[in-house]
Amino acid sequence: MAIKDLAGASTGAPQSRLVEMSWDPITRIVGSLGIYTKIDFNERRVAECHSTSSIFRGYSIFMKGKDPRDAHFITSRICGICGDNHAVCSVYTQNMAFGVRPPAMGEWIMNLGEAAEYMFDHNIFQENLVGVDFCEQMVRETNPSVWEKAKSTPAPHGDIHGYKTIADIMTALNPFAGDFYRQALQISRYTREMFCLMEGRHVHPSTLYAGGVGTVATSQLFTDYYARLMRYVEYMKVCVPLHDDLFDFMYQALPGYEHVGERRILLGCWGAFQDPDYCDFTYRNMTNWGRKMFVTPGVVVDGKLVTTDLVEINLGIRILLGSSYYDDWQNEETFVAKDPLGNHVDRRHPWNMHTLPTPKKRDFNSQYSWVMSPRWFDGKDHLALDTGGGALARLWATALAGLVDIGYVKATGNSVQINLPKSALSGPVSFEWKTPKWSNAIERDRARTYFQAYSAAAALHFLDKAMEELHAGRTRSWEPFTVPDEGFGCGFTEAVRGVLSHHMVIRDGKIANYHPWPPTPWNGNPRDVYGTPGPYEDAVQGTPIFEENGPDNFKGIDIMRAVRSFDPCLPCGVHIYLGEGRTLETVHSPVAPFG
Template structure:
């Protein structure tokens, strides 16, 4: 893992006068994401973008024939970053297949583990990975005029976070030397400890099973979690106003910056944090218990909530191939013609998917990536939903749903209110995330608002955790210490698990025949966000967000870093492991470059 910035390679100018530039790899976590662009420097705008993934994992292939009870242990290895999200989703999936309902305490423990994961992962990505894009050293290299202004601009909420000017905030984000950068690393340590208290280890939980957890629930266990949680709550009371100051300044310093990474509002959220008072994991009742989640599922189109029904969400999922390195499965076996409610299941649904790799040379006019193209069919169009990096979709769907109403979190129909209690050094604080709009009143999904939502959702997760821990303690004090319920694996079953990985929507779809896995397809946020042009020619969210992004960077030629492009892509919290077979053609490197600057190496 690195905090540094890749320098683009340039293959020259094409016939239209556009400059071809590529960042491959770009992500600061896993080096399998490539962004290939054509830039019109005369108009200071990106004209074209293709997103590529160079990895093929094949989990859906080797899961076949496995014992379903091993599914969560295997699928957690999909990712070394959010493996616990996969394990959790797989357990939800298995609970449905086995018809098992875990004890309430087991579910509260899982919720506490997932809340800690959101707090850990969002913190380290926001401060130690994305934050570098807005640090003093990066701004000095790409927009020195902005840094001069930042040094003269007082922070509106300086009294809350302790940084007098915006320039001070930027210096605090400098990798390895900035005080806030270093503090965030310590925060990521104790939030990971919080997760391990609940589920044994991070990132592949050892006490998480279908039917509940193997965690031994004691007052001491929850006290150890609670003490760390309150430290985090106090931390967030500084972080939210600090990031608001920084992001608001970017809009002010660079008029028009709201267009960077902007795309049509097409957001998907599958919901998170089940309420054990309502969730029985049955497909037939999924509409009801899905709406009782503490993060409301929903699909938001042009700022409006289309549905928050998990049955509708499930049936609308389509897997399109288009520009990806796979052969079609039209001539293959169909696993499910109808869901448990009798609704017809489409041939393109994950229950019926076959993964048939077709490696070949990358061709941007044909096939160019290992990432498929998940879409959501609304009855008319196959929508290229994105997750807004996870938090933007979660907060937006929850706000519009207006269903969450606990002391710490309230969804109002147009915003989300987050109430954090008094801590050692700070009084009770309330934050309100409001659905973002531009100056013309249009709903806004762009790079800055994805990043801002990530900050607010950290506070949201902390608020939820406060609620969950009180519920868990009440169970223990009442003598309800059972955390696991036995089950029997059926010979035949069809099931689905829905939750939110850190970066957004996560679903696991399974078909059991003869007591073994006949078909299994995990769909994390990466194939949704990083998808490629589908069979209808629709670009994926990364591609769509970068195309037409304006260029505000002052540096040009060899010094050009493409920071605005990087901010657009990284606002989605890219993480490609979910996407290893490598295909090497007969080509040769066009250009090899090593950069002298620490910020330009990876």
């Protein structure tokens, strides 16, 4: 692999040093992520970025011919981290295709399980993976001047979280040794137990089915959940102000850091947490019951909410090719020509797509990834939406829609108010997440903390509603159904790290076509047929470099923060290639222990 040293113009402009660097793999459960960059060390900026995935899974192929009732058990294995989100989305899809409406108790139990999953996954990713990028050891090695400033900067909320300076917070995030790092590991145990109480097994649920759940509702069940939830509430009262102090400091210590990982505000949220009083899972009523979800679906473009209509969201999905290893399906069979409302369904919609893999040698001028390029068509442009790591899009869409008001959580039109009640060690606390100026690395990370508090507050509401059902004697949690010979359905929810949809077509009582679209391809896709880069590529390309190390000892911390802010599943290893002069040498990454 060669490095290009680009000479300056004849006017005497200084030479640029354009260095090719690659991190591959940044290993993920749903594939193997690689980030390939060209960095201009004179301009201190990433000049070019390509995002690759080197693993082909093929779920859309081997789902064909399966019993539709098995779809959620199979698709939960797509991921070893958010498998329950896939199971839930598949169950939603089956409910529509089978024409079944679960009892209210079944939906409240499922909501409680998913709330626990958001708390579990966001917490462990934020503190034990993302947090390491801001810990003492990493900051010392990449920005020693920032570390020196952190030692003398008081933490504004130190009286709440107990750390006097920003440096103390960074030290608390050191892997395995830091106090807050270890506390997060302990908290993750409670949230995992909460999940298992509702869905039986983590991360592949054993109690979820089309038509409801197999979990038996009892006072003991909900009490056990509540006891663990209040420990988490106590933790969040400390966690939110701690992260606000840390992230606000980054802006203060490094002017211009708002541009790290920044891209145009193009956010997609498919909504989460059904309200059984309104949700009947029929496509004809999807617009109405979608807007009753406790996380509002929506598309946000340049800070403006352009729709909250799940039907419009569904019809706008397009799966594009361009830089991925697949043949086009333009001449293949069309499965769904019109939706149940009579709307035209595009050939590039998931109901009609075909997976035709064509392995090739990676070529950044042609095809270089196994990820296709999902886009949302607004009638004019194919928008490269991202999920903001999940939390940013959820909070942004919910805030602007202003539809959620359940006491514990209220959307105001430009913010989300989160109210946590009195707990064993502290009184009631209210937080307010306000729509930020940027869609960037710091705000994706900040939103992840606030959405943990949101999930805890929402879970308190779900517990209240479940106990109402229990005390009224309405404990039935499953509704019988029959599988049609012909039919189709779709499900929409939020995986922890963002939008998740499943689309299924049934023929002769078997699955004829099935396509799950999780957040990873929405965020990690390559350049499409129009040349539009995917969100990882877009967010990294143009990112300024604040790291104080030169090319010879470069760790790529600003790039890593940008990529990890999207929460692309769990990173476990990073390899970096760099070199001197015109020859690239392969070296072990200094980042690897923290990857």
